[in-house]
Each structure stands twice: as structure tokens, then as C-alpha cells.
Amino acid sequence: MKTFAEKKDFKLNLAGRLLNVIGNADNKGFSREQYKGHPVLCCEYAYSMGNSMSDFHEMVEIYETYNNWCGGFIWDYVDKSLRKGQIDGKDFWAYGGDYGERKSSRNVVADGIVTADRKPHHALFEVAKCYQNIAVELANPKTGEIKVRNKNVFVSTEGYSLHWEVKRDGAALESGDLDDCIIEPQESKVVDLPLNFDNYAESGEYFLEVSF
Numbered sequence: 661m662k663t664f665a666e667k668k669d670f671k672l673n674l675a676g677r678l679l680n681v682i683g684n685a686d687n688k689g690f691s692r693e694q695y696k697g698h699p700v701l702c703c704e705y706a707y708s709m710g711n712s713m714s715d716f717h718e719m720v721e722i723y724e725t726y727n728n729w730c731g732g733f734i735w736d737y738v739d740k741s742l743r744k745g746q747i748d749g750k751d752f753w754a755y756g757g758d759y760g761e762r763k764s765s766r767n768v769v770a771d772g773i774v775t776a777d778r779k780p781h782h783a784l785f786e787v788a789k790c791y792q793n794i795a796v797e798l799a800n801p802k803t804g805e806i807k808v809r810n811k812n813v814f815v816s817t818e819g820y821s822l823h824w825e826v827k828r829d830g831a832a833l834e835s836g837d838l839d840d841c842i843i844e845p846q847e848s849k850v851v852d853l854p855l856n857f858d859n860y861a862e863s864g865e866y867f868l869e870v871s872f
Contacts, residue, residue, distance in 0.1 A: 701731060704732070706735065817872070820841070822837065826867070826868050
């Protein structure tokens with residue numbers, strides 16, 4: 661397979677399917693042999709209807725597992741509705757059936773991750789979380805080690821500051837910043853957080869939050 665790094669014009673045959681089935685790549689309506697050697701593009705791999713983006717992270721994990729799975733499209737980006745006056749001083753956004761039409765798709769047309777006037781639905785924050793370019797997982801809770809993975813393809817984490825904070829029962833317990841967490845593109849690094857374990861003798865619900 662040719663790569664974009666060769667800096668030559670070439671044609672690609674995409675293997676595409678209109679599916680949003682969760683599972684490994686072999687469960688998406690076509691076999692491994694069919695997409696072998698081809699970039700795969702899912703036309704509808706996530707359906708943002710109501711509260712239906714809750715398993716979105718599982719779909720993103722598929723793309724990060726198979727190198728030739730290049731992405732897909734969320735159905736939909738924006739609600740297809742129209743401003744139709746106001747009710748009780750608030751804008752009324754009309755969709756299927758609100759104009760008296762006999763046949764319509766009803767609220768199926770209002771399934772975006774943003775509203776018609778581009779205000780975020782809750783699903784947008786789930787997408788932003790799954791699409792973040794730096795991933796963090798707990799490596800060793802006994803030593804305070806975390807594993808940081810740079811998912812960027814071309815840029816390192818130079819210039820980023822890692823901020824960590826531990827909360828117990830919702831209250832801040834301790835925090836800190838690390839400015840030397842430089843990770844090359846597509847690489848990972850184990851980072852040792854300077855936790856004071858004397859603070860964790862008391863029982864409670866502990867959360868470690870990491871941001872960049």
C-alpha cells in the first residue's frame with residue numbers, strides 16, 4: 661500500500677459501509693479479506709439519537725486498533741430543525757410534523773451533537789473526550805504512576821503542562837503540575853506523580869483527574 665509520506669498523487673479505493681455495529685472489525689458487515697489493503701471509512705458509525713452516544717468510546721477504540729480504519733461520520737452533526745416563532749418567550753425549534761405535514765421522520769431529523777443554532781448537546785462533550793489527542797490511564801495506583809499516550813501523528817507534547825488533582829468525596833486533596841512530560845507522536849510514557857500517600861489513609865471515594 662502506498663502512503664501519504666511518499667508525496668505522490670495516487671487513487672484509493674475505500675471500503676465503506678453504512679453501519680454502527682459495535683465489535684471487532686470482522687463484525688461490521690464485511691470480512692477481513694474485503695478490507696485488507698484498503699482504508700476503511702464508515703459512513704454512519706455513530707447515531708446521535710437521544711442519549712445514544714454513550715458507547716461512542718468503543719467505536720473510537722476500533723479505529724485506534726486497526727491502522728487502516730481511517731474514521732467515519734457521526735449521524736448527525738446538527739439538528740435539522742427550523743426556528744418557528746416563540747413559546748413562553750423561548751425560541752421554538754420545529755422539526756418533522758410541526759408544520760402539519762402528513763408524512764415525516766418526526767424527531768429522527770433532530771439527532772445532532774449540536775442544535776440547529778450550533779449550541780452543544782451533551783453528546784458533543786462525549787465526542788470531544790473520545791477524540792482527545794492525549795490519553796491517560798492508571799499504570800500503578802500503589803506508586804502513583806500513570807501512562808500517558810500521545811495520539812498525535814505529527815506533533816509531540818512539548819509545550820503542554822500536565823496538571824493532576826486528587827479528590828476525595830468531591831473535595832480537592834492535593835494537586836500539582838509537570839512541565840517536562842514530553843512525548844513524541846504515537847509514543848507513550850509512564851509518569852510518576854509525586855503523590856503524598858499519607859493523605860490517603862482515610863476511607864472515601866478518590867478520583868484522580870489529569871488535564872493538559
